[in-house]
Amino acid sequence: MSAKRINTRKHTKRKHAKVPGDMPSREDILAFVADNPGRAGKREIARHFGIIGGARIHLKKILKDLAEDGLIEKRNKRMIRPGDLPPVFVANTVARTSDGDLLGTPVDWDDEAGNPPQILILAGKTKNTQPGLGDRALIRLSEGDSGSEAEFTARVIRVLEKRQGAILGILRKRDGNRPPYLEPIDRKQRELDVDPAEMKEAEDGDLVSVQISRSGKYGHPRAGIVERFGSMNSEKAVSEIALHSHGIPHVFPNAVEVQAESAKPVDKLGQREDWRQIPLVTIDPPDAKDHDDAVYAEPDENPDNEGGYVAYVAIADVAHYVTPGSPMDREANLRGNSVYFPDRVIPMLPERISNQLCSLREKEDKPAMGVRMVFDKTGRKISHTFHRVLMRSAAKLSYIQAQKAIDGVTDEKTETLLDGVLKPLWAAYAVLQKGREAREPLELDLPERKIKLKEDGTVDHVYVPERLDAHKLIEEFMIQANVAAAETLEKKKTPLLYRVHDASTPEKLENLKEFLSTIDMKLPSSGGLRPSVFNGILKKVKDTSQAHLVNEIVLRSQAQAEYNPQNIGHFGLNLRRYAHFTSPIRRYADLIVHRGLISALGLGKDGLPEGVESKLEAIGGEISGAERRAMLAERDTIDRLIALWMSDQVGATFQGRIAGVVKSGMFIRLEDTGADGFVPASTIGLDYYRYDEASHALIGDKTGETYQLGDQVEVRLVDAAPFAGSLTFEVVSHGRIAGKAIRKPMPKARRGPPKGGARGSATGGPKGPKGKAAPRKKTRR
Incomplete structure (x- = not known):
């Protein structure tokens, strides 16, 4: 939502002249937008004021001027006043x-x-x-x-x-006969005495959930332990905090479990097409438990499409098991999506459905929704058809396994698949790449860091998985299947939820322009921006020390993707229509699209329910919110794990780069592993540092010493706060004066040497001022 306060004045109906060609004033247009928040698009404004023909060009200019003056904003092709709440x-x-x-x-x-x-x-x-x-x-x-x-x-x-009744916190024991107490994770809650008779074998420092059992007339309320999650140093305990603090449902109601257990596997062809002879393969991470997509490709035998390919994508038929209005359907809608933590998944659907009946397991007959797509030699999709099928995965492969086979290192499984399955897949991908390059989607390069855990659930190390062609192949096949789904439903005039991504707001673009000016780069000041413009900027900094920073600043300038029945296209992918179809096991939006295809193409009786069209706006809002909730929970878990891991490195020094500057200090990103930490401005030397917004810098009043966005610095870890998931650093190297680096002596460590010696590398995600987290790298398209 907008950062500006909301105008709360009540609006009354106004009447305006609707004589064709008679242009309304700016005030008239603003009044109409105010009376119709979230519903006033250019078409609606033109219709209301009777603007037709060439006069629409003048209306477009007025709207552009109002936007540049900050009087209106464009959201999903609708105009609203800055600060207005959406409907x-x-x-x-x-x-x-x-x-x-x-x-x-x-x-x-x-x-x-x-x-x-x-x-x-x-x-x-x-x-x-x-x-x-x-x-x-x-x-x-x-x-x-x-x-x-x-x-x-x-x-x-x-x-x-619904609010959870249990309270989460850390058990703390006292000396003597005094009862133990709970230190709540939520700092707004009071400490609670814990009944010694209801300890559940919990130890001091364990994460537990409690229920208030009784409250005396004096003193703290008393509570009993409901569940013990173990040491705060474990991933399970840390992710439990995220689940609780973000209110993520993670226990399936009994009715859902009963429905899942009573579901029967599909072992007969029935009305389905038989795709069991097509050697479809699943390619996933090595530890994947559910497999919702399988792929295959072959050269097109049509002589009119020389050099073209036929691609097959099969997706788990979740709609067969999760019927509209059933307990599983209601719970899946509530959850919105699966939530992924370093060592476990909070699934959208019970494991019997997600990991067994729906999962496209190797050598097992499984129901699926299939799409057959034909591409010409330039990567342009010529045609596509959807089918409800029974398929059998020829093999379960990992990304690394498939990539190694293509690179010449086969194993017992891939040796038999190399010529007939893998090579045609890669040849088809090469064709699809041509189409992608012609389309020019936004090409951000922000590798996602992963955490490797030990057997006890604590952090072992942080790493960046290699980005392989195998990953890109599956991604492009899925994008094309998603596009095909949106095109089919739109052609059939069937209600659907699009995956939409709006263009950047003028305010975000202005911030990006200011940043680029500090590194002698420019963003065009006029004309419609396309992803290719941003790609040009990214290419200029590729393989330079500023590449990661510029990629992240460009990411921050982008709008957030969401689900909406109103199509505004997908800016990042540079697609006119796009919907999520390929992951119904873990995303509710995909299940809705599957049901839409079933209804539109007459593929069964388990399609969209009656009256769903009027509910899609609300459903889109729900699951978009659930997606943001999951991202925050995943990020918070990573932050807390890293803060725990680095708590024995207090006093160690690291090389980093300034990744953000605010009035109260600087965000620092460590170079080796991408750790994020915060340096309070009050700890930077003896000078008083003022924030210069235009240059994204802190500048010393007396010395002129400057710390600017993108500068390299050396920092020392001062504090690691596991509960908050935050790291605090102090600068120990230098700033710049008039573009020249100046050296200053390293201050003494504030916390003493690190326990057991410094590892020299770390990662994490600290909280900045007011608990706001430093921006992360994850992007979901």
Whole structure:
């Protein structure tokens, strides 16, 4: 949401002249946008004011001028005033009014805008539209008096998450006969005495969940331990904190488990097409437990398509098992997607479905949704068809295994697949690459760092997996299948959720321009920007010391992808229409697309339910929120694990680069492993450092010593806070004066030598001012 405060004035209906060619004033247009938040696009504005023909060009210029003046913003091809709330969004219920009504605040709110707006939340009549205090709900703004305690009124569309009764924290034991107590993970909660009779064999320092059992008239409430998760040093305990703090559902209701256990495997062909003779293979990470996609390719035998290829993609038929309105369907909608931690997955579907019945296991007959795509020699898709099939995976391969075979190192399995399966796949990929290069999607180079755990769940080391052609091959095959799904549903006029990605906002582009100016680079100041423009910038810095930083700043300038029934295209992939079809085991959006294809093509009775079209906007909002929730939980877990790992390196020094500059200090990224830490401005030497926004730098008042975005620095680890997942550094090297580096003596260590000696490398993700995390590298298309 916008960083600006919201204008809360009430709007009344206005009447405007609608004489063709009679242009409205800027004030008239702004008033119409204000009266129709989230619904006023260029077409709607033109229709309302009767603007036709060539006059639309003048309207376009007025809208552009209003945007450049900061008076309106464009979101999903709709105009809104800066700071306006969208019509539908997710909110937390945080308090009650003096009359007992619920008050809520938006989940997505920029803290820099100050306190979030208070929203009076009105419950509906059904059970699932009646939230309680602490719940999370999808709401729609509505007309009505919000009273003196709120700025807006909204009605509940659906309750997304119910508050958990258990409290999570660290068990702390006291000396003597005093009872142990719980140190809550949530710092807003009070410490709780723990009943010694309900300890569940928990030890001092263990992560536990407790339930308040009784509360005396005096002193702290007393609680009993419900579950023990083990030492705080383990991944399970750390990821449990993320699940709890982000309210991620992770225990399946009994009705869901019963439905999953009663499901039967598909062992008969029935009405399905037989694809069991096609040697489809799965290519996944070596530790993958579920396999939802398989691929195969062969040269096109059509003489009119010389040099072309036919590509087959088979996707697990989740829709066969998860029927609309069933317990599994409701739970999958609530979860939205699977959540991935370093050593475990919180699945969207029960394991019997995700890992057994739906997973495209090697040499087993499995139901699938298949797409057959024909490409010409330039990589242009000529045609495609969808099929409901029974298939049998010829082999389960890992990315490394398949890549090695192509590179000439085969094993017993890949030796038999090399000529008939793998080489044709790579030849088809070479053709698809030509099409990708002609399309010119955004080509960010931000390798994702992974954590390797020991058997006890603690961090062993951090590494960057090699980006192989095998990864790119599967990615491109999946993109093409996703495009084919969107095209088919759109052609059949079937409701669907698009995967949309808007272009950058003018504000973000301006910030990018300012940054590029500090490294003597420019962004075009006029004309529509396409991904190729950003790619040109990235190519200029490729293989330089600034490459990673520029890639990340370009990523920050991009909008966030989301699910929406209104198509605005996918800017990053440079595609006019795009939907998620290839991962229904782990994404609810893909399951909706599968159902759409079943309905549109007459492939069964388990397609889209009646009336779903009116619900897609709400569903898109829910699962987009669930995706952001999962990303935050995954990031927080990594941050906390790394902070734990680095807690014995306090005092060690590292080489890094300034990755962000704010008034209160600098974010530092370590060069070896990409660790993120924060340097408070108050700890930088004896000078007073002022923040220069234009140059993204901190500059000393007296010395002129400058620390600028992208500068290399040497830092010492001062503190590692596992609960917060944060690292604090101090600068021990130098700044610059008038472009020249100046050297200053290294200060003494503030915390003494690291325990057991410094490893000399680390990674992590600290929190900056006000607990805001340094930006991460992960991007989901």
